Amino acid sequence: MTMYGLRHPLLVRTAAGAALTGLLAGIPAILLIFFWPIDLPTFDDLATPGEPIVIKTLLLATVWTCWALFALAVTVELVGTLRAQRSQVRLPFQRLAAYLITTITVAATAPIAAPRALIPAAAIAATSTEIHDHPATAALDKGEAAKPYVTYVVQSRDTLWTIAEKQLGDPMRYRDIIALNQGRTMNDGRPFTQGEWLQAGCTLHLPADARKPEPTRLRTHTVTSGETLWGISKQHLGKGIQYKKIFKLNKGRPQPGGTRLTDPDVLEPGWRLILPKHGRATQKTKSVHRRTLQRHAAKPTHRTPSSHHSEDPPSFRTSSSPLATETEPSSRDIAPPHPATGTIALRPVLNPASPHPPAEPAPQIPRPAAVATSAEVVMLPQGGMMALSFAAGIAVALAATRLHRRRRLPAPTIDEPVSVLAPEPQSPAVRVLEQAHRNSDPEAAPPDDFELVSSAFEIDPPVTLKAGMRNDDPVHLPLSGLNLALTGSGADDCIRAIILDLLAQADAHRASIIIPIQDAERWFGATITTLTNHLPELHLTATLDEAINHFEEQLVGRRGLLQDYEANDIQQLRQAEPGEPLPALLLATCCPDGHPYLDTLLTMTAHLGLGAVLTGHSPSGTTCELDQNHHVTEATGPMATELDNVTLFHLPPDAATSVLHTLATGNGMPTEHPEQLADLPIPPPSTTPQPVRFTLLGEPAIDVRGTPVDLTRRTKALELFVLLALHPKGLDREEICERLWPDLEETLASYRFHAALKDLRTALRDASTPDDKKAHFIERSGKTYRIEPQHIDVDLWSFHQALAEARTATNAQEKLTALETAASLCLGQLCKGLKYDWLDQDHRWPLTIASIKALLQLGALHEHAGHDERALEIYDQACALDPDMESAARSTIRLLTTLGRTDEARQRARQLKARLNALGVTPSPETQTVLKQLNGPSNPPYRL
Known part of the structure; x- marks a missing residue:
């Protein structure tokens, strides 16, 4: 706990309580002791406003008014805290009151040094996880579709009446809930009995027609003649000023005809624009939607498993790739690694509508029963298992690495020998992940590195986390309010997978991860400390206490922001203020016996975009016991049903280290790989x-x-x-x-x-x-x-x-x-156009680099010989071969500037600017020097 430098909970509680007491009781005490009774000014005094008695009375009235407003704000916040609801009343000084009360509430409920066995059971039972409120959290798994019930996690202050009203549409149907649960053993070990109190965190069975979340669908808009981004934003989002959101989502995306959106003022008819997930609806629209939900709450709905693009990623710090988003599961199955090579096998599944069987069926290889295989899973040769969306993030990181090296490659000198160099060797895990991503869509043409990286940018923070597989179905967990503890022989491997899966999506402030340094070295080795400069969203702290302090500061700060913007949860806050950096925040640490204070903090994060995962036990969260095959053998806590019988994603130490290194090189970390001729x-x-x-x-x-x-x-x-x-x-x-x-x-x-x-x-x-x-x-x-x-x-x-x-x-x-x-x-x-894994990884780009270096050397020779036009042709050929190599574009701009053809030089500079902007990078110092010459005194200024 931290409050103006204080770290101990007792000191924080004392400081916050003293501040609140001083403001509530100290101010009136001082006023009553030193300024009572109050001498009111007469009418003659009021005629002269400068009289001391008039000024004194005005100052006292101001102080008493401010104190009364603060006292009223404290009362409103206390009522809201006791009712566990955000107050709708807005008063002066309410932000200060909310901060003090939040600080006192957190510190007062945190045991200072109590062992795990001494934590009051009542405190644990009162935990409110509220994970069912999120639209990305399914209440019914596909594997349970045949069951005559759905599950519901009891929240604080729930009653059978309110649960029946919210989930079934009729409060009188509480009898159906009793009938389904009578005599069942609840999470706390006691049987369900009519008339007993409901305990928060227990799982109830509800009738099968209970309300289920609607699947997320991608909203699009087809541009017609005369439309503008302002008008489209006003139509779909309620305000024209929100056009920036639409522009960010669609900037650089390929459109029909091969064009791209690069200027918010230029739209072409027929373009398909992706719209933000939620617009700001009016109060009337919200009321109509609420009534519609109430009318249809009792009607059964059906869910179809689909991918969620917001949690998949990658950027090349770790963005998620749109190439693997918003698609139905592929009709191909992934076989286990080949015993000799360790590579994966994609098994085509017969399509009933297809008259021809697949050309090359793979043989069926027996696999361990504990390991799930699916079209959404990649099996690694070193024994790991990850989601296919994670493979997309690694592919983006590798593409970013290649782009960075080619973009900053210097032009060779005239005497430099040009040869084809061997590519940097890849670890087996990274190679298999890239192959799995390339093979995920066998019909699609292979995208080049620029398209793969530029299309992977995502602005929405991840909402859910792909935790593992149950049979052939992925299991998602909400990041907001996550309180997950893993124990057993496979816990460390699963923690690595969770951290790296989120880190692959951590670009552009989408996600942030906090790990104490001793735990980071335990999971990833001592080299992780050298990678943090190139993994900006990975924060290592010296101790666990510092990690918890940072976590708590984020909690208190976000609660204050929710108050300021009158938002109910972090999603509404991100929509109200898209410029506010509010990434999904995950704390990962090792707590064998649990941590009471951290556990108390986690009870308040359900709507704040914060969560934690740890190895050990969680008193009020979900604890999973794992076997050596990373299979959940026993789960207790609020999410026990969701994680029961699930095989969690996992990465062994060697594979995790190589993946972490790949993410760092994708963010620009140089590598010390000796050059070898090929x-x-x-x-x-x-x-x-x-x-x-x-x-x-x-x-x-x-x-x-x-x-x-x-x-x-x-x-x-x-x-x-x-x-x-x-x-x-x-x-x-x-x-x-x-x-x-x-x-x-x-x-x-x-x-x-x-x-x-x-x-x-x-x-x-x-x-x-x-x-x-x-x-x-x-x-x-x-x-x-x-x-x-x-x-x-x-x-x-x-x-x-x-x-x-x-x-x-x-x-x-x-x-x-x-x-x-x-x-x-x-x-x-x-x-060009052929899609061979071995070709892309071992031959294509080394040869392209050698070709461009040969062209640049040839252009320099023609320049020295005075053949400027031929040199320009050669430079243009190099730019066409690889538009992302700055040395080729720089040579063209420099020569055009020297020849006085500034209009053509500006055009090339604009093209370079567009590609660099699409990648989110700045020109190299050598390129900036050439551009300064273009902006010289003899030329009209042009700025990137």
Whole structure:
């Protein structure tokens, strides 16, 4: 507890009580002792306002009036506190009164050093969790759909009459509740008996037609001609000034026709705009909605499991990715890791409406009964299990890492040798998570890094937490008011998963996590202290007391804000003041025997966006006993029903450390990875013309003596061709099967390999002339398969050969000729449009970086030679290949400025500004220097 520097609860209680007593009793005592009786001024005195007696009387009247208003405010706050309801009356000094009473209430109910066994049972029974009020919390799990009842957690001051009125629509139906619960053993161990007091936190069975929360749906608006963001905001949100919310939600999102919203003043007909979840309804609208709920409260409703985009994330500090939001569960199932490779297998499920079975069914592999598998789960090779939405957050972090490195890559000097570098190795857990995200939508085209990161920005803080799986259904827990304790052999792994899942969504002040440093090192190792500068929403405190102090300050501050904005909960407050930083706050710590004071604080967080998760026991929260498979074997407390028989998400230490490092690099943390060359071993050039031309740079294309060969229907044949082209020395069959069919058993994978090889050879021979039909095209030497260079010309090999000649050139002209050859081959990114996991992670971006460095070096050579127009063409080619590399855009702007073509330079600067703004980053110092030259005295100013 902290109040102006005081930390001990007894001191805080004394200080707050003394302040309140002094204001209520001290002021009138002083006035009565020193200024009583009051000498009232006469009419003659009033005629002269400057008389001392008049001034004295006015001052006394002012003091007495202020004291009376403060006393009335204290009375109103006391009544509201006793009734557990926010007061609707607004008076002067009410903020001060609310602060003092809140402080006294918290301190007075907190045991100073009482052991867990001495905490009064009445204090625990009076806890109000109120988790059922949140729309994201389901009252009925899918696995319980067949039960003739739903569950309800009793709140403070609940009666059977009020529960029947709120949940069933008819207070007289309290008899139905009695009939369902008569004789049941409640959470406190006593049987339910008619006439006994209801205990807060106990779980009641209600009839199956009890009111259930409505599922969250995404609200959209289609723009028509003449509409503005102001008018749309006024129509849907009640106020035109709220247009900024709509602009933030839709900024940079792809629209029909390929355009994007970048200017709030420019809208095009046909655009689909996402609207904020809730508008500010008028009182009349609220009354109508309330009456509608009352009329339909007794009617049964049906829930369909759906994803909730607000809690999934990621940003690359940890935003959540919209690519995995607001979608129905995929029709693919995820198999356990392969015993040898540790990779996951996506098993297609037969669609009754589809006339064709899936092409490549995966074999059924037995799995432990305690581990749930679903389309929303990713099984990690090191033994972890996480939600698919978490995989989306890791994919965004990896994309942000690549963007950051490419964006700040310096332009090479003229003499610098340009080579293709090997990518930084990834841990198995991170690699599997990225693959799972890419495979989550097999029909969608692979998004580039810019689209993945820019579309992942989310402004709404997460509301719920994906805790685990029951059978094939995800289990969500509300973050606001969360009081969850885990104990058992698997508790630490589950705590890691909860922390990292929230940290992946912590960008843009969406979430904040507090951990005492000793607990953080226990869960993530000593290296976590070096990562905090690049994880701004992760706060490490020296001690548990400091963590609780910070938690309490947030609690008191948010209660004051609710009072100021007349809001009932944190959701209303965020809507009333969107600029106020109110992230979801989670305290994670280790308390083997519980912490009485923290437990008292948690009883007041149900509507404040605060929660806590700990290893140990929680007196008034929910405590779960876990086995070694992270399965809840026993649960007690308010959320026992929700967590019973659930397998919680979990991460082992090594996987958690690698994921944490990935999130930090996504926020710009540099890595010390030694550079390793990855240039291809080019086979000797053929002495005869090659009939087959295989183009990989850009969209892949195959032609045999000018005749195109289409392999779009033979997808594995094309993938095999690409894989062998990237390994000119060849690969053996096992290596090929491991990359192309990692989830299949060896015999079946070998069968698929030979089928793909036959398809590839058949397609090439069918398009060949009679003289070429005898060629194998793919030759075998022992166990190694490779492309025959005498029959197939691969542009990628020619590109690597040109880079090698540029590195060994003895003069500028030789280097210029070699780099021109390389530039003529750079028609786009490697295999543009193809979606191969091994291609993206190991080959595509290293080759793109080498290509742009070669183009920038070639442009610099042309500048030195005075060929400015050719240099501009080369720089434009580099910008088209990767618009996110600042060195390429900077070279173009600099050269245009030097040539006096300021209009074109400003246009390029605007394009650079738009992309940087979409990523939320600032230009590098080198780019800022070039822009200052553009804004020089001889040029009209242009500012980013």
